[in-house]
Structures are given as C-alpha cells and as structure tokens.
Amino acid sequence: MLHADDVTQRLYEAPPDGFVAARAEAIAAARQAGDREAAKRLAALKKPTVAAWVVNLVALRRPELIEELVELAxxxxxxxxxxxxxxxxxxSTQRRQFVSSLVAAARKLAVGAGAGAAKLPLGEVEATFTAALAEPEIAEQVRTGRLIRAVSHSGFGEVPRPRLRLVTDSPDEPSAAPGRPSAAPDHPSAAPDHSEADQRRREQAQRIERRRRELERDLNAATAAERRADRQLERAEDAEREAGHLVEDLDAELAELERRRTEAVADVARRKAARRTAEREAAEARRRVGDVQAALDDLHR
Incomplete structure (x- = not known):
C-alpha cells in the first residue's frame, strides 16, 4: 500500500465523483495491511466540491503558480x-491578470483530468484564488492541495485607516499649529472675522471627526457581524457536509452488506442443493441396504 500522504494526494487529484469509492478502497487496504492509524486518517478525509478539486489540481500539479500567488499577495x-x-x-492590475491565468491553468488541468469544460464552476475557482490573494490563511489552505470547498472574500487585503486633513477656505493659507494661538492679524479690525472663520473650521473638523468615529464604529460592528455570519455559515456548511459524508459512507456500507448478503443467499442455495443431493444419495443407499438384506434373508430360508 502507498504511504497515507501519497494516497491522500491521489484522492484529491482524482475527480470527486469517485472520491467515496476510492477512499473506501484505500481504507480497506490500510486495514488489511494492519495500519489502523492510516485507515483512521483516510476515513477522516472529506470529499471536495468540484470547484475545490479544480483548485487542488493547480496546487498539486502546478505548485509554482501557488508560490507566485503568495508572493504577489x-x-x-x-x-x-x-x-x-x-x-x-x-x-492590482497584475492581480487581475494573474487570477485569470490561474483560472485558465485550472481549467486546462481539470479538462485534462476528464472533467467537462462546460460544467466547471470557474466562478467559484476564481473567487477562491482571489480570496487566497487577500488572506494568508486561505493561501495556506490552497497550498496544501486538500481544499474541500470553494471560498470567497468580501474585500481585498488590509484596509488602511484613512488620513483626514482639514480643508480650509484658502488653500494657500497655512493652518495654525495645534495648541498654539494664531499669529495676530495686521489689521485688528479684521480679527473677529478670522476668529469666526477659525471657529467654523474647528466645528467642521469636530463634526468630521465625530462622523469618522461613528463610521468606524459602524464598520467594526458590521465587520464583526459579517464574521459571525460567515462562521455560522461555515458551521452550517460543515454540518451539511458531514451529514452528506455520513450518508455516502452508509450507502457504501449498505452496498457492501448487500453484496455480502447476495453471496450468502447464493451460498445457502448451493448448500441446500447439496443437502438435497445428499438426502437422495442416503435414501438410495438405504434402499440398496434393504434390498441386499432382503436377498440375504431369502438365502437363509
């Protein structure tokens, strides 16, 4: 039997429609070889979606492309x-071009592996590569070649905090240093006007700052809600997938039990026929014994 890692790679390289049967065969081979740990590891493997399988093909057969993806990210x-x-x-331009080239490479590999080009979920494949460019954790998952579902990302990369600057009425007029009083005007009579303008600018800056903080709080709350929703969706998808795998495993077990039952029924039929043959032979033997005994009795009379 191949090493468990080699078997795992072979399972995730093969089209997913044959995953369950291939996994069951690998588990049986591991058990027959007495490698219970390998059998346990193989039994824990999950069937990938078609999109995840396509991404896995790139990671397993063209790993240099995934390395380029990590560098660009x-x-x-x-x-x-x-x-x-x-x-x-x-x-960003390179990112778009590179993702397109990754999708093209993925499509070529999938078609070469026997998948129909018209049925490939290339949109999900593209979303996964884009997410890998945005999130290092996703990139590492892609790099393993053992992805079980496509992923997506709502934004891209790290979003820096915006830098705000105060826009004054006169672009050539320098702003006063914080904490220092403005220089005295040349004409005292104009001072009230400048003070009023400064006050308006300060109030405007304060309003902007309050609004920025409100938006940041809203953004943080929305981001947290999005993450909670994503985690909940992921848990629901995992639960659904687990249930699906259980059904697949039970179907495989039922198929094996049905095969064994069919063989047992055939064996019972063979044994029943053999018993009937033995009964006929025994009856014939008893009849012959009776005939010979009768002949012997006639000789003694």
Whole structure:
C-alpha cells in the first residue's frame, strides 16, 4: 500500500465523483495491511466540491503558480499598508491578470483530468484564488492541495485607516499649529472675522471627526457581524457536509452488506442443493441396504 500522504494526494487529484469509492478502497487496504492509524486518517478525509478539486489540481500539479500567488499577495499587502498608490494600482492590475491565468491553468488541468469544460464552476475557482490573494490563511489552505470547498472574500487585503486633513477656505493659507494661538492679524479690525472663520473650521473638523468615529464604529460592528455570519455559515456548511459524508459512507456500507448478503443467499442455495443431493444419495443407499438384506434373508430360508 502507498504511504497515507501519497494516497491522500491521489484522492484529491482524482475527480470527486469517485472520491467515496476510492477512499473506501484505500481504507480497506490500510486495514488489511494492519495500519489502523492510516485507515483512521483516510476515513477522516472529506470529499471536495468540484470547484475545490479544480483548485487542488493547480496546487498539486502546478505548485509554482501557488508560490507566485503568495508572493504577489505579500507585495499587495505591503503596498496597501504603506499607501503606495502607484505601486498598488500596478499590483492590482497584475492581480487581475494573474487570477485569470490561474483560472485558465485550472481549467486546462481539470479538462485534462476528464472533467467537462462546460460544467466547471470557474466562478467559484476564481473567487477562491482571489480570496487566497487577500488572506494568508486561505493561501495556506490552497497550498496544501486538500481544499474541500470553494471560498470567497468580501474585500481585498488590509484596509488602511484613512488620513483626514482639514480643508480650509484658502488653500494657500497655512493652518495654525495645534495648541498654539494664531499669529495676530495686521489689521485688528479684521480679527473677529478670522476668529469666526477659525471657529467654523474647528466645528467642521469636530463634526468630521465625530462622523469618522461613528463610521468606524459602524464598520467594526458590521465587520464583526459579517464574521459571525460567515462562521455560522461555515458551521452550517460543515454540518451539511458531514451529514452528506455520513450518508455516502452508509450507502457504501449498505452496498457492501448487500453484496455480502447476495453471496450468502447464493451460498445457502448451493448448500441446500447439496443437502438435497445428499438426502437422495442416503435414501438410495438405504434402499440398496434393504434390498441386499432382503436377498440375504431369502438365502437363509
């Protein structure tokens, strides 16, 4: 039997419609070889969706593409953190082009493995690669080649906090340093007007700051709610998938039991026929014994 890791790779490379049967065969082989630990590990493997299988093909057969994906994702996050606009735009263009090339490579591999091109969920495949570019954890999952479902990402990368600046009425007029009084005006009579304008600007800045904080709180609350909803959806999907795997396993067990029952019924029929033959032979033997005994009795008379 192959090593458990080799068997696992073979299972996730093969089209998912044959996953359950191949897994059952691998488990049986491991048990026959006396490798209970390998059998346990194989039994825990989950059947991938078609989209996840397509992504796994790229990770397993073209790992250099996934390494390029990780490098590009790192560069994108660095550009976002440092607010390098020109570089970020260039990298974003590269991201779109690279994801398209990944999807094309995935499609080619899947078709080469026997999948029908028209039925491939390439939208889910693209969403998974895009999510891997945005989230290091997802990229690591993709890199293993053992993804069991497609994933998506609502945003992209790290979002830096916006930098606010105060827009004054006169763009050439320098703003006063914080905590310092403004320089005295040349014309005392104009001071009240400047003070009133400064007051309006301060009030406007305060309103902007309050609004920014409110929006940040709303964003944090919405993000937390989204994460809770995603976790709940993931748990529901996992539960559904577990139930599906259980049904698949039970179906496989039922099929095996039905096969064994059919063999047992046939064996019972063979044994019944043999018993009837033996009964006929025994009756014939008893009849012959009776005939010979009768002949002997006639000789003694």
């Amino acid at each position: 790192t560069a994108l996050r660095a550009a976002q953190r440092e607010l390098r606009g020109d570089e970020l735009r260039e990298l």
